[in-house]
Amino acid sequence: MPHVICSHPIHPDAEAVIRATPGFTLETLADRSPAGLAARLPDADALILRTIRVDEAFLAHCSRLQILARHGVGYDIIDVPALTRRKIPLTITPEANAVSVAEHALMLMLASMRKLRGYDANVRGFVWGGQANLPSFELAGKTVLVFGFGRIGTRVARLCQAFGMRVLVRDPYMPKGTIRGAGYAPVEDLAAAVKEADIVTLHCPSNAETRGMVDATFLRGMKRGAVLVNTARGTLVEEAALAAALTEGHLSAAGLDVFEEEPVETPIALLSAPNLVLTPHVAASTQEGLRRMALESAAAVLGFFAGTLDPDVVVNSEVLGRNA
DSSP: OOEEEESSOOOHHHHHHHHTSTTOEEEEOSOOSHHHHHHHGGGOSEEEESSOOBOHHHHTTOTTOOEEEESSSOOTTBOHHHHHHTTOOEEOOTTTTHHHHHHHHHHHHHHHHTTHHHHHHHHHTTOOSOOTTSOOOOSTTOEEEEEOOSHHHHHHHHHHHHTTOEEEEEOTTSOHHHHHHTTOEEOSOHHHHHHHOSEEEEOSOOSTTTTTOBSHHHHHHSOTTEEEEEOSOGGGBOHHHHHHHHHTTSEEEEEESOOSSSSOOSOOGGGGOSSEEEOOSOTTOSHHHHHHHHHHHHHHHHHHHHTOOOGGGBSSGGGGGGGO
16 A cells, blocks of 8 residues: 655645545654654655755655656756665746746746835835936836756746747757747857847756856856846855846846745845845745646655656656656
8 A cells, every 4th residue: 555655745636636546645753853754754765855955865764656746847957867866756837937037037037026025115115206216117028048948947038939029049959940940049059049039047956066156257157237036946056146146236136036045034136236136945945836736746756656657747657667
């Protein structure tokens, strides 16, 4: 009888699907402390995880684990090789949150360009009308560089184009003809594109190639007065360098949903930087997105034990022979 443990509550519709499947039991952890995990993980045949780091120490408690389903897309806090050595598939929900994150990226662009934080504060302080120190700008006619042309990046590009923006796309793993065929300009010379863009928006994974890529050199190469948006992974950006670029006025604004260390529980340089719109890694967390992620996670778990797991959602597909 497979026992499924969820690290956090998931959408009730997904819980109902699991509970209605004969032979399955479901548990949501109330205690996610190290001691609480150590006590409950040994009973898990399947795990549905949201924001818990998975490493060798974590997996040492998972004596029965057969599948780990990520309630989301990113898996940079999961030790994939350790799972693979144990022949445990890691699944993600690749389509579930793409619309939510793309819309959030556009929201951060608009909030940054239209000085939303400043004007909101003015109204609350009974300061009315436009202010010289809060110049706002349209998206129409501006150039945006979309870094990453996957499920989210393609949607962001489409939304930006609908706003009348000129869209540049940087993705070395995507054929240039595919980018051109979608109606956008592929970027070969990254430095030139960064210098040209009014907005740079990040939609790529964090890995050895991209981690820390937005550093002081990258930021100095951006057009003066440009905006940076990051809804991908916080480790793409060197936060101290971004704080300096904002404080010095080289960048006019930035919008961030993700951070180097999460959750943010102690002061960091960014918190005192000007013209910064921050959200706590909630771009994917619309009610619709949460429901889709939960249902897709549940489907992966049930599919694994039924022998019908969709290989397209498996990160370490080399382990699938075990479930063939």
